[in-house]
Amino acid sequence: MGDTQLLDRAFAALADPTRRDLVARLAVADATVGELAEPYDVSFQAISKHVKVLEEAGLVTRSRDAQRRPVHLNAEALDLMTGWIERYRREVEARYRRLDDLLARAAGDDEDRRPDKEQAS
Amino acid sequence: MGDTQLLDRAFAALADPTRRDLVARLAVADATVGELAEPYDVSFQAISKHVKVLEEAGLVTRSRDAQRRPVHLNAEALDLMTGWIERYRREVEARYRRLDDLLARAAGDDEDRRPDKEQAS
DNA sequence: ATCGTTGTCAACCGATTGGTTGAAGAAGGG
DNA sequence: CCCTTCTTCAACCAATCGGTTGACAACGAT
Numbered sequence: 001m002g003d004t005q006l007l008d009r010a011f012a013a014l015a016d017p018t019r020r021d022l023v024a025r026l027a028v029a030d031a032t033v034g035e036l037a038e039p040y041d042v043s044f045q046a047i048s049k050h051v052k053v054l055e056e057a058g059l060v061t062r063s064r065d066a067q068r069r070p071v072h073l074n075a076e077a078l079d080l081m082t083g084w085i086e087r088y089r090r091e092v093e094a095r096y097r098r099l100d101d102l103l104a105r106a107a108g109d110d111e112d113r114r115p116d117k118e119q120a121s
Numbered sequence: 122m123g124d125t126q127l128l129d130r131a132f133a134a135l136a137d138p139t140r141r142d143l144v145a146r147l148a149v150a151d152a153t154v155g156e157l158a159e160p161y162d163v164s165f166q167a168i169s170k171h172v173k174v175l176e177e178a179g180l181v182t183r184s185r186d187a188q189r190r191p192v193h194l195n196a197e198a199l200d201l202m203t204g205w206i207e208r209y210r211r212e213v214e215a216r217y218r219r220l221d222d223l224l225a226r227a228a229g230d231d232e233d234r235r236p237d238k239e240q241a242s
Numbered sequence: 243a244t245c246g247t248t249g250t251c252a253a254c255c256g257a258t259t260g261g262t263t264g265a266a267g268a269a270g271g272g
Numbered sequence: 273c274c275c276t277t278c279t280t281c282a283a284c285c286a287a288t289c290g291g292t293t294g295a296c297a298a299c300g301a302t
Binding site: 018066067 | 270
């Protein structure tokens, strides 16, 4: 699957607070759908659907262990997301810095004309 | 607004490829809605809606400059998202490491009993 | 004061989403 | 083989979403 589609699904998956909570719990330990569903007061099937959404987003995988299907958090999908976000966060912050430099340089020009105080903290 | 609600909206906002593209372009430079809308073949109003979604997610702010309303990417919202993701990514990776250690220690025990071949590749 | 530019609001449409309930599939244990 | 356990599939419902078009609000220019 393309990264774009994967990002679509991953971001959409984490847009739901229940699913974010599932991810938080799966970070601590793998769990079956049944175990995951227990704390919530929605139907078991609703949680099964949530897990399916996480799975289709690549955020979790499942193995088979007899009747149980333990759900396992996939760190790589999280990497894909932070990778995307960080790229643009860095870009915009670099832009802020350039603006700051520009302002500092303008202030520096002022200093050139009034060559006394330096590094106005 | 609560962080939970903000995360809901931020993740939902980035779940749309058009909105991710807007963010990518805003990382390079601020832009007006009109400038943002130009490359896409959807209606101007559709992009206006997308920008509104980004704004309500805290991902973007707008200032007023005469008739123009330049849109500006907000790095802090991106930080909030990576902060959330990274927390659980680190947690699950720490868990992997513990598991690896455990397996390595088990392998070490094997070595104790059959102290000959090492690293069966 | 009117005009063009820039942008939002409102109403509507089809598709998707998160939830429900009910039935069915898959894999041991008796 | 049947029974129980864990899990998914199917159908349905209300709500939300991304898109459209049309009207309107805000501001500068003429």
